[in-house]
Each structure stands twice: as structure tokens, then as C-alpha cells.
Amino acid sequence: MNPYIVLSTSPTFTKYSDKAKKILETHNCQLVMIPPQELKDNEHFKQVLSEADAWVVGTNKVRATDLEQASKLKIIIKHGTGIDSIDLEAAAKRGIIVANAPGTNASAVADLTIGLMIAAARQIVAADKKTRNGFWGPVIGFDVCGKTLGIIGLGQIGRGVARRARGFQMNILGYDLVHDAEFEKENGIQPAGLEEILSTADFITLHLPLTESTRNLIGARELALMKETAFLINTSRGELVDEEALLKALRNKKIAGAALDVFQIEPPINSNLLELENVIVTPHMGGYTYGAMSLTSEIVAQSIVNVLFGKPPLYEVKLGG
Incomplete structure (x- = not known):
């Protein structure tokens, strides 16, 4: 045969x-x-x-x-x-x-999400570069413990992020079309709408599939709602974010920073996002x-x-x- x-x-x-x-x-x-x-x-x-x-x-x-x-x-x-x-x-x-x-790969992506959150808040990548170039001194970052995390999408990965965030005593806001009241209660998740998450969270992480309704979910309007001290993390799909709007928001310091494992076009060779110091980028490695x-x-x-x-x-x- x-x-x-x-x-x-x-x-x-x-x-x-x-x-x-x-x-x-x-x-x-x-x-x-x-x-x-x-x-x-x-x-x-x-x-x-x-x-x-x-x-x-x-x-x-x-x-x-x-x-x-x-x-x-x-x-x-x-x-x-x-x-x-x-x-x-x-x-x-x-x-x-x-x-x-x-x-x-849900656990792997959830791990990376938390890692990117900490790296962005504490400027770990920038601190590494400075130290290698001879700098020795304080690099001022943002707190993670006790801050508010907004999770957009509570599938397996989003749930994994929530479980890990509890260890940092974070206030967790969660958005999903399907509510699991038992899981939310067990993990201290407060159900919230998109606008509430965008306007109140210190860290916002995306965990949604790409559909016509989620494409460019985070655009200029949504970024304008975020706090100037907030960070956006995307380990889901690049197309969820309007990259031109994100570029403008980061350049104008409308938000503190972003950590991106995914892009609209991969690899993002010609993306202007790569030029910004308040962005951490990784090569779609979340599940690896x-x-x-x-x-x-x-x-x-x-x-x-x-x-x-x-x-x-x-x-x-x-x-x-």
C-alpha cells in the first residue's frame, strides 16, 4: 500500500x-x-x-x-x-x-503576556541595552503589583493571564461576549465593557480571534480613551489593532507604551513601530x-x-x- x-x-x-x-x-x-x-x-x-x-x-x-x-x-x-x-x-x-x-499553547502565550507586561512596565529591554553600553543608574518604571489589568477576551489564554495576574494582586477587569460568572467570581474578575476597560486599566491585553467584528478593534478612538500611563499588550492577532493609530498614540505619548508579539504584516520589516523606544516587539513567539x-x-x-x-x-x- x-x-x-x-x-x-x-x-x-x-x-x-x-x-x-x-x-x-x-x-x-x-x-x-x-x-x-x-x-x-x-x-x-x-x-x-x-x-x-x-x-x-x-x-x-x-x-x-x-x-x-x-x-x-x-x-x-x-x-x-x-x-x-x-x-x-x-x-x-x-x-x-x-x-x-x-x-x-494557551499557557505559553499567557506566560509571555505577563512577561511582556512586566518588561514594558519596568523598561527591562531598554535597561538591558543601557547597561550593556556602560550605563549604571536607576531606570524608572511603573508598578505592576496592585494595578488594574483589563483583559479583552476571556478564552483559555485570557483566563490564564487572569490566573497569573492574581499573583500580582492586580484588580482585574474582563470583557467577553460570553460570561462565565463562576470563573469570574473564583478569580476576582470584574465584568466590564470595552470603554470602561480602556479608560480605567493600567494594562490592557488582547486575547480575541480575528473576525470582521474584531478587526481594528483598537483604533484612534479606543486609544484616546486610554490613560497616558497605560500600556497595550497584544499577543493575539496583529489585525486587532490599527497600527497607524497606535503609532500616533505612542509618538505623541498618549499612552505609555505597547508590547507587541503580533503585527498586521509579519515580519514587520517596514513598520515604523520598530523605531519607537516605548514599544517592545517579539517575533510572534507566544506559543513557542x-x-x-x-x-x-x-x-x-x-x-x-x-x-x-x-x-x-x-x-x-x-x-x-
């Missing part, structure tokens, strides 16, 4: 997990890795895609035109959570299952820890095998669901 072809355009799939490799190997799957930067006009990619039974997606987009030549494809699965880069309608029309691995990447790969591999052998994936994504 010919092996099943598993195409991966996620460079980290199976990289940190021998278990994920064994799951594929023991089920007659042949893995073909193609780096995302080599996809454009790549004949080898097109050929593999036409033969692939499964496609593991990283940060690259999956378009309807890609699927026109994927006649054998049974499953497209995101090596992670966000599926906004996948044309769900086109996949559904072709009867291709779409799946992801939600929650596997050894533990998170191993678990993600294992769930992805098992979902692929499930589908190839007539079972549902562990976490199927339904169109409109």
Missing part, C-alpha cells in the same frame, strides 16, 4: 516531538516538509499538494486556488489554534475537513515553548491519523461554527 502523504508548511511540526513522528510512521504516513517561504510559485509544492492526503498549516494562507489542485486532500489542520488564514468555505465545498489544536510545540504536534498528528482511518479529528472546525 502506498503511504499517505502528509504535507507540512509548518516548520515546527514534529520538530520537537518524537511521539508525533512515531504516530505518523506507525500509520503509514510519509511527511513532506516545505518551508512557508518557499511556497510562492513553487512547482515542488504544487506537485506535493496535488498528491497530499493531509496538509499541516503554519502561518501561511490556504486559499481557494490552492485547493483546486488538491484532489486527494482529506484534512487541513492548523499547527496551532487560529484558523483565520484558512479559506473555510472553499474547504467545505470540496469536502475537506478543517481542524486545529486549540489550547495547547518546547512543551507547547510538542503537545501541538502530537494532537495534529493524531487528528490526521484519525481522519485518514475514517474517524473524526480531535478538534474539528466547522464553517460558521
